[in-house]
Amino acid sequence: MDGMLAYFIAFLLGLLSYSFVRRGTRKPWQRARLPPGSMGWPYLGETLQLYSQDPNIFFANKQERYGEIFKSHILGCPCVMLASPEAAKFVLATQAHMFKPTYPKSKENLIGPSALFFHQGDYHLRLRKLIQGSLSPDAIRALVPSIDSLAVSLLNSWASGRVINAFQEMKKFSFEVGILLIFGHLDARHREELRKNYCQVDKGYNSFPTNIPGTPYKKALLARKRLSTTLCEIISERKERRLVGKDVLGCLLNYRDDKGEVLSDDRISDNIIGVLFAAQDTIASAMTWILKYLHDDPKLLEAVKAEQKMISETKNKGGNRSLTWMHTRNMPLTYKVVQESLRMASIISFTFREAVADVEYKGYLIPKGWKVMPLFRNIHHNPEFFPDPQRFDPSRFEVTLKPNTFMPFGSGVHACPGNELAKLEILIIIHHLVTKFRWHVVGSHDGIQYCPFPVPMHGLPARFSKESTS
Numbered sequence: 157m158d159g160m161l162a163y164f165i166a167f168l169l170g171l172l173s174y175s176f177v178r179r180g181t182r183k184p185w186q187r188a189r190l191p192p193g194s195m196g197w198p199y200l201g202e203t204l205q206l207y208s209q210d211p212n213i214f215f216a217n218k219q220e221r222y223g224e225i226f227k228s229h230i231l232g233c234p235c236v237m238l239a240s241p242e243a244a245k246f247v248l249a250t251q252a253h254m255f256k257p258t259y260p261k262s263k264e265n266l267i268g269p270s271a272l273f274f275h276q277g278d279y280h281l282r283l284r285k286l287i288q289g290s291l292s293p294d295a296i297r298a299l300v301p302s303i304d305s306l307a308v309s310l311l312n313s314w315a316s317g318r319v320i321n322a323f324q325e326m327k328k329f330s331f332e333v334g335i336l337l338i339f340g341h342l343d344a345r346h347r348e349e350l351r352k353n354y355c356q357v358d359k360g361y362n363s364f365p366t367n368i369p370g371t372p373y374k375k376a377l378l379a380r381k382r383l384s385t386t387l388c389e390i391i392s393e394r395k396e397r398r399l400v401g402k403d404v405l406g407c408l409l410n411y412r413d414d415k416g417e418v419l420s421d422d423r424i425s426d427n428i429i430g431v432l433f434a435a436q437d438t439i440a441s442a443m444t445w446i447l448k449y450l451h452d453d454p455k456l457l458e459a460v461k462a463e464q465k466m467i468s469e470t471k472n473k474g475g476n477r478s479l480t481w482m483h484t485r486n487m488p489l490t491y492k493v494v495q496e497s498l499r500m501a502s503i504i505s506f507t508f509r510e511a512v513a514d515v516e517y518k519g520y521l522i523p524k525g526w527k528v529m530p531l532f533r534n535i536h537h538n539p540e541f542f543p544d545p546q547r548f549d550p551s552r553f554e555v556t557l558k559p560n561t562f563m564p565f566g567s568g569v570h571a572c573p574g575n576e577l578a579k580l581e582i583l584i585i586i587h588h589l590v591t592k593f594r595w596h597v598v599g600s601h602d603g604i605q606y607c608p609f610p611v612p613m614h615g616l617p618a619r620f621s622k623e624s625t626s
């Protein structure tokens with residue numbers, strides 16, 4: 157018996173020392189453990205919990221329970237969610253090469269696989285530089301008069317006394333600005349074909365992906381094919397006229413890879429649709445929230461009005477009827493309202509990446525192939541960075557913020573190249589809105605709808621009227 161015990165103890169010691177030696181030779185990330193959290197039910201994970209409630213509440217509860225890094229299992233994928241500024245910076249900027257962008261295949265099929273945001277590395281860098289060129293301060297400065305007149309004519313069309321769906325109307329505006337940015341001037345026939353078919357593609361983004369004829373997804377795929385045909389026509393006309401231009405299409409036509417190869421028409425089309433996708437609902441959602449926040453705070457609305465009326469006066473004194481780039485640079489309160497709206501609404505609540513190898517972050521393992529989600533909204537609503545986070549308070553932006561605590565346009569290699577244009581569009585529309593119109597939200601307007609961007613319930617039905625000038 158004693159012999160047996162000695163043998164057992166020796167075996168145990170052997171096992172312990174073996175695991176100790178192995179532990180010592182393992183790489184740090186092999187010693188790391190998975191973050192805390194629940195993987196939910198087999199197969200389903202926590203998908204039902206996420207989609208059966210407000211996703212913001214789902215993420216906020218998780219953060220409260222597990223802290224700033226936690227694991228979960230959503231839509232068939234294991235994932236790690238990150239709710240701290242440092243972790244978001246780690247994934248999106250400092251270690252961006254370890255995390256590749258990842259989108260559902262169904263979305264990639266509709267937008268087109270060569271669009272900028274599905275890629276990383278050399279192709280992404282070259283394309284991004286070109287697209288950034290068409291969004292440089294000089295390029296967007298030149299768009300101000302056209303955006304200004306688009307804003308005026310859209311707002312005038314609302315003032316008939318009927319109830320409008322603010323989100324859907326704002327989508328019309330951001331689509332038109334998108335077309336302007338991409339093509340400069342575009343003839344009416346092509347514009348109408350793009351509008352009609354893109355509208356159909358848009359309905360497919362959030363529908364169930366199936367090839368069954370008659371379903372929204374299948375209709376969207378067919379519309380996507382028609383879009384390609386129209387875009388190829390526009391591209392070849394532009395090539396024939398040898399007109400390059402500084403718009404997005406002009407910049408894409410300038411693409412050369414390291415062997416001097418140009419982009420195929422299909423790749424150009426994917427990127428055009430990518431820009432339309434990135435630029436439409438985001439701006440429309442932001443604008444709809446701003447309408448609501450200003451409507452809900454009459455004192456703030458009066459202060460914004462006063463700032464904008466001063467600009468109208470300088471405009472009139474200078475004999476200039478149209479807003480200029482310089483005017484938009486001189487709207488300090490309105491600018492803070494835009495920033496606070498972007499924080500409160502956090503239109504892109506989170507983003508997705510996928511770990512390309514095992515990565516260790518603060519002693520936790522992020523395994524290769526797992527999805528990684530920086531949670532922008534949780535950061536924007538953390539009372540440590542934004543005291544009383546549910547209160548709409550533009551004055552928070554009077555002081556310098558802690559680094560990486562405000563990321564409405566993301567961060568790092570995939571950060572939004574359209575952020576200056578987005579703010580410009582919003583400032584122009586606010587200027588005309590508050591100086592010439594009144595609006596009343598119709599019905600109950602609390603609650604959020606996910607389209608999938610957060611939008612005020614029912615798209616914020618509202619009635620607009622022209623303000624009397626007397």
Ligand code: HEM
Nearest residue numbers: 272273434435438439442504507564565566570572574578
């Ligand atoms: C309020 C409006 C907007 C918001 C809140 C917004 C937000 C964002 C965010 C958070 C990202 C990064 C996503 C990620 O890292 O996964 C992004 C990327 C992008 N945005 Fe925007 N965006 C807006 C408007 C625009 C506009 C007007 C354009 C027009 C050109 C645009 C074009 C893009 C593109 C092309 C990317 C991909 C960049 C890349 O992958 O390198 N966005 N946007």
